[in-house]
Amino acid sequence: MEGNTAEGVIDAHHHVWDLSVRDQDWITGPQLAPLRRDFLLTDLESEAQAAAVTATVLVQTIDVPEETPEFLALAQDSDLVAGVVGWTDLTSPDVARALAALREGPGGEHLVGIRHQVQGETDPRWLVRPDVLRGLAAVAEAGLVYDLVVRPHQLAAAHEAARLLPGLTFVLDHAGKPPIASGQLRPWADAVRLLASLPNTVCKLSGMVTEADWDQWSVEDLQPYADTVLDAFGPRRLMFGSDWPVCRLAATYAEVISAARELTAALRPAERHEVFAGTALRTYGLTSTGPPAAQEAPCA
Numbered sequence: 602m603e604g605n606t607a608e609g610v611i612d613a614h615h616h617v618w619d620l621s622v623r624d625q626d627w628i629t630g631p632q633l634a635p636l637r638r639d640f641l642l643t644d645l646e647s648e649a650q651a652a653a654v655t656a657t658v659l660v661q662t663i664d665v666p667e668e669t670p671e672f673l674a675l676a677q678d679s680d681l682v683a684g685v686v687g688w689t690d691l692t693s694p695d696v697a698r699a700l701a702a703l704r705e706g707p708g709g710e711h712l713v714g715i716r717h718q719v720q721g722e723t724d725p726r727w728l729v730r731p732d733v734l735r736g737l738a739a740v741a742e743a744g745l746v747y748d749l750v751v752r753p754h755q756l757a758a759a760h761e762a763a764r765l766l767p768g769l770t771f772v773l774d775h776a777g778k779p780p781i782a783s784g785q786l787r788p789w790a791d792a793v794r795l796l797a798s799l800p801n802t803v804c805k806l807s808g809m810v811t812e813a814d815w816d817q818w819s820v821e822d823l824q825p826y827a828d829t830v831l832d833a834f835g836p837r838r839l840m841f842g843s844d845w846p847v848c849r850l851a852a853t854y855a856e857v858i859s860a861a862r863e864l865t866a867a868l869r870p871a872e873r874h875e876v877f878a879g880t881a882l883r884t885y886g887l888t889s890t891g892p893p894a895a896q897e898a899p900c901a
Contacts, residue, residue, distance in 0.1 A: 609655035610858070611683070613881040614774060614807045614842025616676070617642050625662060627721075633850070640846040646681055648845075656683035657883060658749065658842070660774075661716050664688050664701075670706050677708030683887045684713035686748050691717055691736025700743045713885040714772065715740050716748035723753050725887045728762040737762060741769035743881045746803075746884060750774045756792035770801050770884060775844065776810025779826045782814050790829045797833035801898040803884050804834045806861055806876060809841030815851040820863045827864040835870035836865075840880040 618625050619639050628636045631856075649657065659672050676682040685708075689699045702714050727733060727740030728751075740747050749759050749771055756777050763771045773796060779789045796802050798822055809823050830839060841861050845859045848857045865873050881887060 606886065608719055609653045609860055609888070610841065610879070611878045611881040612649065612654045612657040612843045612845070613840040613885070614660050614675075615657055615845040616640070616660055616804055616847065617645070617672075618662055623663070623668065632778060635850060636846065638814065642675060642679060642681065643675055645845055645854075647886070648659070649681060652855060653856045654681075654858075656887060657681050658684045658686060658713065658881065660686040661688040663711065664690075666690070669703055669712075671773065672816075673703065673706060673708030673711055675708070676858060677687040677726045680684045682711065684885045685711045686714035686716050686746075687712055689715055689716070689718060689736075691740075692730075692732040693736070696736045696739040700739065700745070704743070711886070712745065714746040714748050715807050716774070718750065719751050719755060720778070721823075725735050726758045727759075728755070728758040729765070734762065734765060736768055737765070741766060744847060746770040746772055748772045748774050749777075751791060752778050753780070753789040756796055760796045760799065761794070761847065763796065763802050767799075767801050771796075771799075772840075772884060773802065773804040773879065776804055776826060776830050778808065779829075781809060781818075781826055782801070784822075786825060793829060797838070799829075802829045802834070803840065803883075805840055805842045806830065806864070808844040808847070810848055810851040810857060811844070811852065818851060818861050823860060823864060826873040831865070831868075836868060836875040837880060839876050839885075842883065 619641060622818060643670050657815055666689065672685045672687060676699055685705060689696060693699065693848050703709055725871050737747060747769055751759050760773065777789060806827060809826060810818055811898050812824050843854055864875055
């Protein structure tokens, strides 16, 4: 495949869940009904193999402590999952101890980052609360990165947190959820560029199809938003993620990867490699198919 190297594609953002183990209480209403079923790693593996995906990053879905150890154990037994972005209570005074316990448990070497469902917080400045900043500092001290799942109105606080904690790499999931369905670029684009001005920030080219019109999106609809993050972050701070299985609300796994290739078609092969593998390898400290290696700070 054009633009890929021997490492193949790294899918830097996907989920799994088993409803017999734990409910996903965010899956409500008729629109999300297609997601109200089990999505297991075995379901993803055949689709990933067909797309030459050689490694993935499994990302938390709900803010409960039990999920992350389960994901780490799953990664330990998987040839596909190279890293896990988990969850811990950032407001707890015991964040450092909790992170150490995750690292010491089964599959703990696969822990590469932490995420919280900030998009669901009513306080738009949740990320810069003193207790949260203390928790984020502990994430940095543990050598992990922090994934940002925020809506556009929360990007200002994300920028402030990243400015206050230059030693922590912040990874913006789903390009900050731009309003693609409405066709608006601003103020989202301005907020994204401000965040990208900080060298300790990275962005995922992910989750875009579900911010567009689910039934009739096109690559042309996505292009202005992809161009914005490409220009703001550059290929060495941008990484591909499928957001499987959530993407299935609007597109198949193959369609998401095809769209990402079209959105990056103007890049040179070496730049496309960064988006489809290199940035994820560096940011999360991954080997292409295995547990994390020593992490390297992203390049500006």
